[in-house]
Amino acid sequence: MKLRYSFGGDEHLFVECSEEMSLEAFFHTLSITNRVRDAKIRGVTEICPANASFQIKFDPDIIHPDDMLKEVQAIELADQKSEPVIKTRIIEIPVYYNDPWTHETLMRFRERHQDPESTDLEYAARINDYKSVADFIDAHSGAPWIVTMVGFVSGLPFMYQMVERQRQIEVPKYLRPRTDTPKLTVGYGGCFSCIYSVRGAGGYQMFGITPMPIYDPTQTTSYLKDFMVFFKPGDIVKFKPIDRETYDAEVKAVEEGTFAPPIREVSFDLNEFNKDIDGYNAKLEGILNDH
Structure with missing residues (x-):
């Protein structure tokens, strides 16, 4: 190279x-x-x-x-x-897909979207040839992502899904950026997923929201006391779909200082990954779930 x-x-x-x-x-x-x-x-x-x-x-x-x-x-x-090997972390991130807050926001900005007659999730599912939104969510959350960059706004991670190129989800950004995006929105643009660390303008498609803060300049969040930015390049992320009840419970746990994202230390070998992508991803998920 x-x-x-x-x-x-x-x-x-x-x-x-x-x-x-x-x-x-x-x-x-x-x-x-x-x-x-x-x-x-x-x-x-x-x-x-x-x-x-x-x-x-x-x-x-x-x-x-x-x-x-x-x-x-x-x-x-x-x-x-x-050798292409890194020492890193695999982290489980809960996501409430198709939540009411990003839905309300995306409906306010339909005139800026490629398909004003559908939601962001419906549009993304259709152009990627998934039969339903549920199938699309399964694909988005089904394989892990690697954080390739943190920035643009403080603490925002760009994530690339760890699957073969032909299985990559691709969704364009809005035709014109929104002037509002809820904090902790899980977004998508091009081949990258992201989490909006703060509320603000944005052009990525909105798929859901996480209850887990990823940026805290006050450093009062229990797991952000050492550093205000949660993600770093090389982190591996596994999204976990959750429902409204779980979302509310985890927001409360964050507020009470008892929420702790599941994190495991791992060694990631790119050569071994390329030999058997699905098998290697299954091993990573096994490490994450091994309590």
Whole structure:
């Protein structure tokens, strides 16, 4: 995989691993940025991995841009010899699909949508050739997702489903963005799912909502006391469909400080995954469910 390097002004090095999203491109991105972090290169102030690229911010008064480029190119050469394996987490995220709050919102903005006569879920199911919304929800929640990038707004994760390319769900964004999206909406745009960390404008299709906060600048949420942002690149997510009763109970548990998302430490091997995708995903889910 040939990398393309360019500078962004005097303080940024931008590196493109691929022009299209793939797990291979993401793994290359994550592996190199992890190595850059571990190398503790003098002058580096920020490392930002993305879906198939990354950017490094540095202080040009401490390290010359050309020297920064040489450092990262040397890390790239070393990384080519490594196995595509990462230590990460698998996390279960509850989702109340087809909830009343995102439904009310999407109905307010139908004139901005490709199909004003249907809901976002109905539209997504139809264009992806699923017979029903229930079948579509089964597909969306049936295989795990990997967090490839966190950002755009604070704490928002972009997630890519871990299935073969021909099984990828694809749904375009709204024709014109909405001016409102409920906090913790599970959205979809292109090949990426996301969770809106805060309420605000947005253009992704809205499928449901999670009771689980993923961003808390006050750090009063029980599982966000150490860091205000829950997700990090490389996290593996398994969505769990829930009903209204469970949603209400888990919102209450969050408020009382007793909610704890199921999390397991895992080692993810991309080569083994590609040999048997469904079998490997089943093993990951088994680890998650092994209490």
